[in-house]
Amino acid sequence: MPSSKFSPDSIPSLQGRVYLVTGGNAGIGKQTVIGLATRGAKVYMGARSKGKALAAIHEIQEKHSSADIHFLELDLSSFQSVIAAANRLRAEEPALHGLINNAGIMGVPYSLTTDGYESQFQTNYLSHWLLTHHLLPLLQSTAQSSPEGTVRLVNVTSDGHAAFPPPGGIRFDDTGLEKESAMMRYGQSKLANILHTVQLNKRYGPASVGAGNGAIWFAAVHPGHIDTDLNKQATGAAPGAILRAATPIMRCLGVLDKQEKGAWSSLFAIASNDFKGANSGAYVVPYAKIGTPSELARDESLAEKLWQWTETELGAKGLLGQQ
Template structure:
C-alpha cells in the first residue's frame, strides 16, 4: 500500500487497544481520536479544559453514530509540569496497557511568554511537556509491547516542516532555549525540531533493540486548525481569521481529516513499520532536515532535557 492509498478505513480492528491523544479535543487531534475510535479503540483525550473535552467526545460519538465508543477525558495542561505528571500517573492507575501515545497538542506563532515553570511557552507546550509525558508513560508502553502484536505499540510526535523552515541554523539553542530575541516562528521551529530529535533518540534507545516498540515523527501538512488563528505574534487575529478561508480556497490549507491521515497511519496502520521515520503528507515517508537527522544532537538534547526536568522525572 502506498501512502496515497491510505485511509482510516484501512486500519484494522483496534478493539482492546488503548491510546492517548494530547490535544484530542480539537483540530487534527480530534480527527485522530475519531479515526481510532471508529475502529473500536479506547481513546483518552488529553486536554486542559474538561468541558471542551466532554463536548469533543459527544461530537465524535455523534459523528461516528457510535454512542458506545470508548472515549475518555484526561486532564492535561502542557504548560504545567505538575499537570503532566499527574495525568501520566492517573492514566497508569486506570490502565494496565497502553498501545499508542500521540503527542499531538501544540501552539504556533504566539507572542513570547514564559510558563509557570519558567520555559518559553512554545518550547514547553510542544516539546518539554510531551517529553515528560512520554518519559512517565514509557514503562507502561514498553510493558505492553511483548503482549501485543509485533509493532503494535507506538509513539508518535506531531511535528511540522517548520522544523526546517524556521528553526535556528545552529539547531537547538541549549544556552538560550527561550529565544526571546528571536521571532515567534523561530521559537516554533525550534520546538518542532526538538520533537523530531526526541523521536530519533527514542528510536536509538528503544526502537532498535525492541521491534515491538515503533516510534515516528509526523508532519501533518498545512491544515486549517486553530493554530492558524493563534499565531497573533505574526499578524492581528482579525487578519488571520480573514486569511484562513482564502488560503483554503487557494488550496494552501487542507481540512482536518486530511491532517490526521499521517498520524493515523503512523500510530495504527500495520503498513507502517519503519520505526524512527519522518512521515509527511499524506502517509508517506519523508526526509527531515539535516539538523533533525543529527544523532549526536538528538543525544545531546536528551541528556540536556534529563537534567532540566530531573525534579519532575523523580515524581
C-alpha cells in the same frame, strides 16, 4: 499534497487497545481520536479544558454511539499536570498501546509558563518529553505482552522544523529565544519533536531492543497544511501575522486541507499495517508517506545533546522520578 494509497478505513480493528491523544478535543487531535475510536479503540482525550473536552466527546458520540472516549485532564503548560495525567492513566489502565503527542501551539507571543520555560518550547516539546518519560514503563510492558508492532508512539511535528529554527537548530544557552521571532521559537520546538523521536527510536525501538522483545515503534509526523485553529493562534510577529492574513486565501485556493486529512499521517503511523518496523523512527509526511526531514533533524549528535540537556534539566527539578 501528494498522498499514498492509505485510507483510515484500511486500519484494522483496534478492539481492546488503549490510546492517548494529547490536544484531542479539537482540530487534528480530535480527528485522530475519531479515527481510533471508530476502529474500536478506547481513547483518552488529553485536554486542558474539561468543558471543551466533554463537549467534543458528546459531539463525536452523537455520530458514533459506540465510541469509547474518556477525558484526561492534561495542561501541557504545567509539568505537575503532565505527571498527574500520566499517573492517572497508569493507575486506570493495565496497558497502553499508543501515545500520540499531538497538542501544540504556534506563533504565539513570547511568554513563560509557571515552570519558567518559553510557552511553545514547553507545550510542544518539554511537556511531551516528560509525558512520554512517565508513560514509557506502561508502553514497554504492553509491548512485551503484545504482538510486534502493536505499541507505537507518534510525535506530531511540522515542516516548520526546517523553515524556522535558529542557526544550529537548538539554542541550548537560550531556549526561550525571547529576542527572536515567534516562528523561530515554534521552529525550534518542532525540530525538538523530531530529535526526540530519533532518540526514542535509538533507545527503545526495534533496532535497539530487537524484534519481538518489547520494542516500541516511533514516528515523527508532519500532518500537512491543515485548516485548524493554529492559524488563528499565530498572534506573534510576522510571519505569524502573514499566516493569519493568508489563511482565508489559502483556504479558498485549496492550499489548506480539511482537518480529517490532517489526522491521516498520525493514524497511519500509529495503527496501520502498512507502517512497518523498518519505518520506526521515520519522518512521515502528507499523506501517510515516509519523507526526509531537514539536515539538522537528521543530526544524531544534536539529538543526543538535546536528550541529555532535557534529561538533566527536568531531572534537576525532580520531575523524572515523581510518581
